Ligand SMILES: C[S@@+](CC[C@H](N)C(=O)[O-])C[C@H]1O[C@@H](n2cnc3c(N)ncnc32)[C@H](O)[C@@H]1O
């Protein structure tokens with residue numbers, strides 16, 4: 001008698017009962033032992049955000065914000081940041097096996113694509129991305145077939161425990177307990193948060209009194225900080241790119257139509273970018 005092969009773990013767990021999700025032979029449907037099943041969308045992503053876990057109809061960034069972010073990022077303004085992230089990841093030694101990297105709150109997947117392009121041993125890493133916005137994940141999955149994208153909240157991640165070697169979090173929310181659970185022991189967390197003068201010249205147009213961000217990135221419970229670096233440089237986006245930049249930030253809510261028109265009409269505006277890139281290691285047992 002031949003034993004049937006063990007089902008291959010996908011790294012995903014069922015968002016309804018937390019049992020492992022196993023891909024069926026067509027790789028298009030994932031099912032748990034209780035027969036909860038999830039189909040891949042035509043773009044190749046899985047939606048693991050059940051309706052009962054949604055707090056609104058379309059949570060996360062909407063299509064306008066998403067299109068704006070894509071337009072701006074595709075013009076390479078944040079490429080120096082992407083390169084700095086890749087440099088840190090390239091210096092991390094993952095044991096002799098495929099390393100799992102998660103781009104948490106990945107949006108439309110700009111940094112996930114950059115990681116695939118810039119990480120030295122891209123054949124030795126497997127990239128994953130999650131976001132609560134279906135628009136964002138659909139766009140990310142359409143552009144990158146080498147990464148596995150899911151619609152899921154970072155507050156309740158449908159990944160198996162101890163699955164990831166590295167989690168990258170760029171301007172996105174997270175839950176420290178979930179991060180500790182999905183990371184391997186001694187796994188790494190790399191965060192990007194705004195530095196004190198990030199987009200200062202845009203803020204000057206919007207707020208009567210501009211406040212600096214506090215510089216230090218908060219150390220999430222259970223982690224220890226290994227390094228932190230500040231990356232700042234100036235950019236000169238054109239009118240269309242400036243509008244997109246404003247649209248993709250939370251400042252867009254505070255900007256009147258008059259301010260938006262004024263920013264758009266300027267011949268030139270040099271804007272400071274300012275990022276804090278921090279590396280932490282999982283220090284829990
Ligand atoms: C500022 S954007 C950053 C996106 C991407 N990391 C980037 O830098 O291009 C924040 C992202 O977090 C997502 N988001 C907000 N709340 C979330 C949650 N609870 N779980 C997962 N993603 C969330 C939004 O949909 C959005 O795509």
Ligand SMILES: [Zn+2]
Nearest residue numbers: 014017032036
């Ligand atoms: Zn289930």
